[in-house]
Amino acid sequence: MSYSTIMRLKMSIRANILAISQALLALEALATTASAPLIDLGYAQYQGSVDAATNTISFLGIRYAAPPLGNLRWAAPQPPPTVSGVQQATTQPNECYQAPLGNASTNPFESTSLSKRAASQSEDCLFLNVYTPGSEVVVTPSGGLPVVVWIHGGGYISGAASLYNGAELIMESDHGVITVVLQYRLGLFGFLAGQAVKEDGTPNAGLFDQNYALRWVQAYISSFGGDPTKVTIWGQSAGAGSVIQHVVAHGGNTQPPLFRGVMTSSTYLSSQYNYDDRIPEMLYSMVVNGTNCSSSSDTLSCLRAADVNTLQPLNSNINLDGFFGMLTFIPVVDGTFIVERPTVTLSKGRLNGNYLLAVVNAHEGNILVDQSTTLDVADYVRTLFPNFGPAQIAGAVMVYQNQGTNVDQANLAMSESMFVCPTYYMLKAFGERAWKGKFAIPPGLHGIDVAYYFTSGGPAFNNSQFITAFFEFLPGYGHSWRRGFTEMIFNETSSGVPHVYTSKTEKAVFERCA
Secondary structure (H helix, E strand, O other): OOHHHHHHHHHHHHHHHHHHHHHHHHHHHHHHHHHOOEEEOOOOEEEOEEEOOOOEEEEEEEEOOOOOOHHHOOOOOOOOOOOOOEEEOOOOOOOOOOOOOOOEOOOOOOOOOOOOOOOOOOOOOOEEEEEEEOOOOOOOOOOOEEEEEEEOOOOOOOOOHHHOOOHHHHHHOOOOOEEEEEOOOOHHHHHOOOHHHHHHOOOOHHHHHHHHHHHHHHHHHHHHOEEEEEEEEEEEOHHHHHHHHHHHHHHHOOOOOOOOEEEEEOOOOOOOOEOOOHHHHHHHHHHHHHOOOOOOOOHHHHHHHOOHHHHHHHHHHHHHOOEOOOOOOOOOEOOOOOOOOHHHHHHOOOOOOOEEEEEEEOEOOHHHOOOOOOOOHHHHHHHHOOOOOHHHHHHHHHHHOOOOOHHHHHHHHHHHHHHHHHHHHHHHHHHHHEEEEEEOOOOOEOOHHHHHOOHHHOOOOOOHHHHHHHHHHOOOOOOOOOOOOEEEEEEEOOOOOEEEEEEEOOHHHHHHHO
């Protein structure tokens, strides 16, 4: 047999082996797809995937609203389009456009740098992920498993569903819940306000997205085996700030009710202006000027026609030019969904939801404060709250001036004004139906507790006894906070032993929050 004949024979054998291998892979993929559950939502059919290792099923990238493009920019979310065929819900959805935290050392609205940045996300991002236990998914018109809806943080300018594996909450609950992780418009795209937006659009578009997703849960979660009457909303940082917004939405009387339980981790609540106040209007003007729409007779229509590659660099740079650690595009009082400042509604005891579980970290504000700042507390508070008058600044100086160095005072002022006090306002409103915990594992910074909810990243204090104690608290075991203002402290000793105990809320904290 000649050498060329031998080579042709070898090539033929290799080709046959490759063809057989590809066929086997195709059959394996077909079998996997066949075993994956199929959910028919009416407007679309979604096929999820099974994770045998965790005994969970995931449905990734379910579209819950129409793409907010063109005339739907800064408009209320609309129903998703009807699509034919089976949609494979096996890959993470597009992220909403992201932006950075403020990095300026001065007032948020003094800078006008609008240099361009590359945009890598998408406006078409109104998706959610659903995770269920791995048993057969059953359509249940009534009854079913409790549902946890996770609202991600990120300062209303960043974050995505892909960052959180909802299957981890299912495993930690002993496969006793269904998890929904939602996305919403962020930054300029989700929280642009002003008179023009109010007249022909929707301030708080990002909050309306969340509300629309919660309504989607009410309509469709039973198809996944969930009980729409047993929904708990849970958020971290701006996600927890979003939870406050839903608690006070429609004056605390959203009908029909969208959730039963409320959980907040590091509740974030900054100054909430009216949609047409000075600062929201200033931001609107910055966007209009940055897109060359200032000469248009209809500036909002001009903005809706603007190229996203013009808008996204504006989104990034306006936020970056904000005061260090602060957020620029945030919820406003829109007069429709949010009818007044949330603290006012809370003070009236008007609430959506029946129960509250709140967790804060020991040192929430530190990462949002420039640790080299030389501003004294008066200048820091004046910059942090640009609408404060002399009396309010003097009051802040009085309660913080003896709290250590300038940096110490700034850390505490940021921590309490933005995170701790809003948490206590919520606790007071819910009264006997509220529980509180403080996460103090060193260094106790903002966001450090998230790794103890979604554990695949590896908690810093990976102690099974501690993690068990922490998760037993999460459903709200023990005495309510109102009874003696007692809260759970989660810490460790210097030798690395879990230290979990109850403690009375410090009277001085109440005085500063007042």
